[in-house]
């Protein structure tokens with residue numbers, strides 16, 4: 001069953017207004033397939049009925065969560081786009097160390113963290129850096145709009161095959177491997193370094209107190225149109241300290257010259273001070 005054109009358009013308009021995610025006609029089949037599963041789970045007769053339910057005033061919080069899950073793509077992996085982690089290791093962390101004082105804490109934000117592989121990769125890179133540097137402190141905030149993805153992220157449990165891109169020595173250091181199960185879990189010392197919270201990048205303001213040294217906001221701009229990309233990037237800049245770095249996905253680009261950002265490498269930008 002494919003959602004009718006009228007209902008699909010209504011749904012797409014609502015989704016785009018709330019999440020920024022563009023749902024062109026080409027995605028109607030994919031979205032319908034996902035809604036079909038929810039329709040069956042709720043025991044409803046048709047996806048049209050489901051669509052009307054989630055768009056109605058009476059929709060429950062869980063219906064909204066399910067809808068977000070139905071339209072978000074949570075694809076991610078450990079050490080995805082590995083050049084970014086090299087840049088962090090080789091340039092950004094040594095630079096930060098040079099200009100930091102005693103007691104300073106490095107702050108990082110993974111702003112569309114999906115099921116957690118990106119912030120845990122960051123935690124591994126930082127833990128490795130800190131191992132040779134007594135007193136090195138860092139904190140990682142990881143946010144996403146999808147509550148289901150965040151739930152998985154908080155658990156820190158993954159299938160072993162999902163961790164195959166991780167260097168072997170990091171796997172043995174940072175993963176708990178139970179025998180006779182296909183699952184592994186991130187060690188508690190690393191899980192404690194990452195704080196997960198729901199956050200919609202479309203919100204006017206983000207409830208964040210401190211500016212960050214590094215923001216990863218990768219592979220989410222592709223779902224937004226150009227004006228939304230520019231608006232979100234401008235907001236991210238407000239939470240990035242001058243001298244800090246913003247990473248976006250390899251297939252993404254920021255073309256707005258008004259932003260206080262200078263490109264310094266593949267999909268990485270330095271935040272400059274505004275005049």
Ligand SMILES: C[S@@+](CC[C@H](N)C(=O)[O-])C[C@H]1O[C@@H](n2cnc3c(N)ncnc32)[C@H](O)[C@@H]1O
Pocket residue numbers: 018019020021072073074075076077080111112113114115118143144145146149199200201202217218219220223249
């Ligand atoms: C493809 S994943 C990218 C995950 C990770 N950053 C990476 O590069 O591997 C895109 C994520 O963006 C999230 N997302 C989409 N729209 C969002 C929004 N408006 N606010 C926050 N997160 C959003 C989705 O839930 C999804 O988990």
